[in-house]
Amino acid sequence: MARAATSKPAAPKPAPAKPPPRKSATPALARPAEPTRYKASKDQLLEFYRQMLLIRRFEEKAGQLYGLGLIGGFCHLYIGQEAVAVGLQSALDGDKDSVITGYRDHGHMLAYGLDPKTIMAELTGRAAGIARGKGGSMHMFSVEHRFYGGHGIVGAQVPLGTGLAFAHKYRKDGGVCLAYFGDGAANQGQVYEAFNMASLWKLPIIYVIENNHYAMGTSVHRSSAEDQLCRRGNSFRIPGLQIDGMDVLAVRGAAEVALEWVRGGKGPILLEFKTYRYRGHSMSDPAKYRSREEVQSVRDKSDPIEAVKRELEKAEVSEEAMKATDKEIKSIVAEAADFAEQSPEPDPAELYTDILVEGR
Amino acid sequence: MPIELKMPALSPTMEEGTLAKWLVKEGDAVSSGDILAEIETDKATMEFEAIDEGTIAKILVPEGTDEVKVGTVIALIAEEGEDTSPSPLVGEGQPSEARQGEGSLQPAPPEMAQEPAAVPSPVAADAAPPSPVRGKGTSAPASDPDIPAGTEMVRTTLREALRDAMAEEMRADDRVFVMGEEVAEYQGAYKVTQGLLEEFGPRRVIDTPITEYGFAGVGTGAAMGGLKPIVEFMTFNFAMQAIDHIINSAGKTNYMSGGQMRCPIVFRGPNGAASRVAAQHSQNYGPWYASVPGLIVICPYSAADAKGLLKAAIRSEDPVVFLENELLYGQSFEVPALDDWVLPIGKARTVRSGNDVTIVSYSIGVGVALAAAEKLAEEGIEAEIIDLRTLRPLDTAAVLESLRRTNRVVVVEEGWPVCSIASEIVSVCMEQGFDDLDAPVTRVTNEDVPMPYAANLEKLALVDAAKVIKAVKAVCYR
Numbered sequence: 001m002a003r004a005a006t007s008k009p010a011a012p013k014p015a016p017a018k019p020p021p022r023k024s025a026t027p028a029l030a031r032p033a034e035p036t037r038y039k040a041s042k043d044q045l046l047e048f049y050r051q052m053l054l055i056r057r058f059e060e061k062a063g064q065l066y067g068l069g070l071i072g073g074f075c076h077l078y079i080g081q082e083a084v085a086v087g088l089q090s091a092l093d094g095d096k097d098s099v100i101t102g103y104r105d106h107g108h109m110l111a112y113g114l115d116p117k118t119i120m121a122e123l124t125g126r127a128a129g130i131a132r133g134k135g136g137s138m139h140m141f142s143v144e145h146r147f148y149g150g151h152g153i154v155g156a157q158v159p160l161g162t163g164l165a166f167a168h169k170y171r172k173d174g175g176v177c178l179a180y181f182g183d184g185a186a187n188q189g190q191v192y193e194a195f196n197m198a199s200l201w202k203l204p205i206i207y208v209i210e211n212n213h214y215a216m217g218t219s220v221h222r223s224s225a226e227d228q229l230c231r232r233g234n235s236f237r238i239p240g241l242q243i244d245g246m247d248v249l250a251v252r253g254a255a256e257v258a259l260e261w262v263r264g265g266k267g268p269i270l271l272e273f274k275t276y277r278y279r280g281h282s283m284s285d286p287a288k289y290r291s292r293e294e295v296q297s298v299r300d301k302s303d304p305i306e307a308v309k310r311e312l313e314k315a316e317v318s319e320e321a322m323k324a325t326d327k328e329i330k331s332i333v334a335e336a337a338d339f340a341e342q343s344p345e346p347d348p349a350e351l352y353t354d355i356l357v358e359g360r
Numbered sequence: 361m362p363i364e365l366k367m368p369a370l371s372p373t374m375e376e377g378t379l380a381k382w383l384v385k386e387g388d389a390v391s392s393g394d395i396l397a398e399i400e401t402d403k404a405t406m407e408f409e410a411i412d413e414g415t416i417a418k419i420l421v422p423e424g425t426d427e428v429k430v431g432t433v434i435a436l437i438a439e440e441g442e443d444t445s446p447s448p449l450v451g452e453g454q455p456s457e458a459r460q461g462e463g464s465l466q467p468a469p470p471e472m473a474q475e476p477a478a479v480p481s482p483v484a485a486d487a488a489p490p491s492p493v494r495g496k497g498t499s500a501p502a503s504d505p506d507i508p509a510g511t512e513m514v515r516t517t518l519r520e521a522l523r524d525a526m527a528e529e530m531r532a533d534d535r536v537f538v539m540g541e542e543v544a545e546y547q548g549a550y551k552v553t554q555g556l557l558e559e560f561g562p563r564r565v566i567d568t569p570i571t572e573y574g575f576a577g578v579g580t581g582a583a584m585g586g587l588k589p590i591v592e593f594m595t596f597n598f599a600m601q602a603i604d605h606i607i608n609s610a611g612k613t614n615y616m617s618g619g620q621m622r623c624p625i626v627f628r629g630p631n632g633a634a635s636r637v638a639a640q641h642s643q644n645y646g647p648w649y650a651s652v653p654g655l656i657v658i659c660p661y662s663a664a665d666a667k668g669l670l671k672a673a674i675r676s677e678d679p680v681v682f683l684e685n686e687l688l689y690g691q692s693f694e695v696p697a698l699d700d701w702v703l704p705i706g707k708a709r710t711v712r713s714g715n716d717v718t719i720v721s722y723s724i725g726v727g728v729a730l731a732a733a734e735k736l737a738e739e740g741i742e743a744e745i746i747d748l749r750t751l752r753p754l755d756t757a758a759v760l761e762s763l764r765r766t767n768r769v770v771v772v773e774e775g776w777p778v779c780s781i782a783s784e785i786v787s788v789c790m791e792q793g794f795d796d797l798d799a800p801v802t803r804v805t806n807e808d809v810p811m812p813y814a815a816n817l818e819k820l821a822l823v824d825a826a827k828v829i830k831a832v833k834a835v836c837y838r
């Protein structure tokens with residue numbers, strides 16, 4: 001169909017002007033050095049092993065207690081992802097850095113060295129729990145250790161973590177915030193609002209995407225137009241790195257690079273860890289969206305604990321040393337479970353405490 | 361001592377399940393992570409994994425066994441180098457009592473801990489009597505004007521009724537589509553959209569990323585553009601991410617455009633407290649949305665009401681917030697087998713007739729009220745129960761009419777007391793029914809606290825039949 005002619009006769013076209021030479025308004029995106037695998041000492045390796053095993057056995061026990069009805073509601077296990085929390089948090093400065101995460105938080109608490117007893121007692125909803133039984137699995141906090149939770153709303157921890165970073169910078173305390181979120185959470189709009197501010201204001205924050213490939217039953221490929229999540233910061237000039245989250249040494253290596261970047265005043269950085277959750281999303285997930293073979297093959301080929309074990313063997317750590325650790329962990333977890341079963345429920349009067357700080 | 365493997369609770373509300381299949385046999389060596397059995401719950405088939413290492417010493421509950429209670433010992437695992445004869449403590453297929461007897465600090469047995477919080481037993485079980493409308497118990501049945509006499513009734517879960525409503529409307533109108541998190545391939549986080557993808561395909565049953573604000577806006581825009589979206593929120597707690605579009609975009613369009621621009625959309629999903637999911641996941645948004653002119657708010661209790669009202673909501677030209685309840689999804693009710701069962705929006709239903717007191721409620725609170733009424737009847741108090749069904753517009757006429765006969769009103773609400781639907785009913789009774797009142801209108805609600813996680817505190821925080829009975833007796837001066 002012909003276009004209706006406009007009233008004016010077409011003027012002779014001027015020769016197309018040459019576009020002005022392209023000059024970007026902002027300088028090219030700076031990037032940190034490629035991280036390398038961390039060179040751990042024998043003792044460090046053994047400690048990584050110990051912490052990861054503690055998370056694994058603790059979570060297995062939590063699953064068991066859930067099955068017995070001692071834990072209720074939603075309970076999201078961290079099994080399979082242990083290397084991420086351990087590799088990252090081992091690099092933090094416990095005196096000044098802060099951590100925030102979502103509801104899949106037991107592993108992050110344990111990697112922070114918090115007492116397994118009080119964590120398990122929170123899961124069973126007892127007065128001795130770290131949140132006095134009021135929060136449960138999804139809502140755990142330890143302000144003493146600058147662990148800011150434990151948040152049930154997908155994505156909420158990202159701007160909250162950005163606020164923690166804002167406070168670090170404002171107070172000039174030298175601290176960095178580590179904010180964890182999932183591949184599914186990476187699609188929430190508030191994540192990008194936070195990215196923009198963090199980058200504008202050069203806030204000291206490490207955004208950590210734990211890409212375990214699924215958000216509940218939705219694989220990352222079905223939910224994300226850009227599924228290379230490490231690129232998600234690009235429009236905000238936040239550099240991103242993609243790292244093997246099943247290798248604790250690779251994780252720790254990335255943590256070193258990220259911390260140097262952020263502590264150097266260069267603003268936020270984004271780390272995407274490729275990892276995998278072995279269990280269902282929560283206890284009531286039949287997990288029909290993936291095959292048994294898929295799960296088994298990850299367990300067989302890339303289990304993070306088996307990987308550390310191989311490193312330990314290479315470092316000639318004796319079988320006995322590992323066995324001793326296994327035994328120690330087993331008893332720590334058993335003790336935590338006993339404590340969590342035996343300790344009393346909160347006093348009924350607790351229902352009305354902590355609603356406001358200053359009463360009504 | 362061999363390790364006892366117990367029937368696990370695989371969801372917050374599971375009390376029993378079917379041991380569908382054993383994937384191991386006696387004598388097999390197992391290690392942590394191996395799948396031992398498949399267990400069926402009302403929602404799904406789940407795999408049961410080994411936690412401990414050892415050898416399967418004895419299988420105590422054969423596969424195919426139904427109604428295996430949570431906590432029953434189903435098998436024994438012998439640890440390395442152990443004798444594999446079964447523990448003398450445990451009889452075949454018997455629930456283990458061992459754990460429950462130990463010491464005074466023991467928690468409630470698993471069955472108790474798993475009980476859905478706000479649901480008193482008589483109405484909670486699937487085996488409960490059919491909807492009291494059709495006459496059960498001591499009081500005369502109230503007639504429901506919406507069901508033609510002689511209609512066949514089919515027992516249907518709330519979950520199925522909601523699905524059927526959507527499917528029927530989707531068959532009738534191509535403009536209707538469903539979107540939300542996990543609604544398609546996963547069949548719904550709570551299985552409400554089960555089978556819809558299969559019947560209607562991915563054009564009309566759409567999985568979204570976790571972006572509530574975004575997809576609520578997309579849905580609202582699609583409604584403005586002439587479609588009829590059903591937007592599912594996995595729970596209404598997450599709709600807080602999207603509340604701006606629900607209220608500011610959907611709720612005000614018609615008014616702001618001088619009646620030109622419509623927004624026929626349904627926002628639906630579970631609302632209210634579930635079981636042990638703590639403060640961020642246990643809230644009743646009924647009063648929030650009901651305060652907004654420009655929205656319709658529906659909050660049904662029974663499956664028949666849910667079906668009839670969801671169909672009406674989908675057909676409505678106005679934006680509707682449709683609040684369901686997770687603890688009711690698995691409950692069965694009688695639903696009339698009619699080709700097109702549609703109920704009027706904005707009309708309450710008399711669930712039980714009585715002349716001594718009026719109990720006004722909605723959603724899961726109706727079940728609490730029914731349980732209380734049964735007990736009260738034993739003591740000679742006949743309560744009339746009014747299920748509001750729609751929270752906006754509120755059927756104040758039904759409340760006032762009942763008040764005129766009983767002269768007493770108690771409002772039961774699974775939600776906070778302050779600025780609640782209960783407050784609204786109190787105010788309506790004061791303004792328009794003052795002369796009929798023989799006692800102050802009383803609210804029975806949840807406690808005025810965020811929902812705690814601990815089992816004992818959660819129980820204290822929620823409405824229950826005992827609290828209703830106490831309030832009714834107080835207004836009856838008994």
Ligand SMILES: Cc1ncc(C[n+]2csc(CCOP(=O)(O)OP(=O)(O)O)c2C)c(N)n1
Pocket residue numbers: 104152153154155181182183184185186212214215216281541570572594598601
């Ligand atoms: C705003 C919001 N929407 C939905 C949910 C329900 N929900 C809880 S976890 C989850 C999946 C999140 O997946 P991902 O971010 O990948 O984290 P993962 O569970 O894999 O650790 C969903 C949809 C929620 N808690 N909050």
Ligand SMILES: [Mg+2]
Pocket residue numbers: 182183184210211212213214215216
């Ligand atoms: Mg994920």
